[in-house]
Amino acid sequence: MPELSVRGSRSRKPIMVLFDLLGRRWAMGVLWTLCTSGPCTFRDLQDQCGSVSPSVLNARLKELRNAKLIGHSGQGYHAEPLGFELHERLVPLGAWSRSWAALLASDAPEARHETAFTQPDRSSGS
Amino acid sequence: MPELSVRGSRSRKPIMVLFDLLGRRWAMGVLWTLCTSGPCTFRDLQDQCGSVSPSVLNARLKELRNAKLIGHSGQGYHAEPLGFELHERLVPLGAWSRSWAALLASDAPEARHETAFTQPDRSSGS
DNA sequence: CTCGATTGCTACTGAATCAGTAGCACAGCG
């Protein structure tokens, strides 16, 4: 029963519980898409998020639904009030991320092929 | 070379790049700890985050450093200006998470053993 | 310098999660 042992939100602090929920592949992306692109169907979400695996998408959808962040109606999936609230707190991140990305790009122009974080090497100690 | 192929931040949008960076185990937790508990050593971080694997912690540390969010001095690891900026945007999440957790707890008091998201089961026992 | 303690980090194994593909059940339409 890995449900009650592994991802036990290592802490009781709500912020850590939230980080545990959002710190999963596509969790924030799905919420963001649902809040910015309006209601989407399962397959719309797959397409807009870059062909996520249906298994993973379904898992995130269930978790997000259990967290009361999103819901599912006849028109597809949609963000619920709580989800929009969280999204509101995430919006500043979107603005900040742009200046941050610009700074990173200007600081290491030749190193930002893809992710820019997972460098192949950082040798040259000291 | 998984560095340039897998986690390609499925999108070019900075927000998705950021979500890709933060959407990993302990990424946000490490930054949060560094910003709230001040400079920490490698092992302090391990302890305060709940015994993270050194391999994973080291990976997050490298990514966060490449992202210019944190740095490493003689006194241990510490958040850099950029990291504090991001933390500032994360603080509202902390406040919101508390009311959210309270709502979730009052809505399903007997279901919030641990994570409250990963339901133990949903497919009738067969 | 040697001892012991601390720090930063790597290596290894097994488990959990993720990606990618195929396919099924159900509903609406002609």
Added chain:
DNA sequence: CGCTGTGCTACTGATTCAGTAGCAATCGAG
């Protein structure tokens, strides 16, 4: 009935994570 669209599950292989052990370097004490 056949066709299309939607929601979702199952399966396999790859990636990531957890947990443990251990090593090189550093620092204070003797």
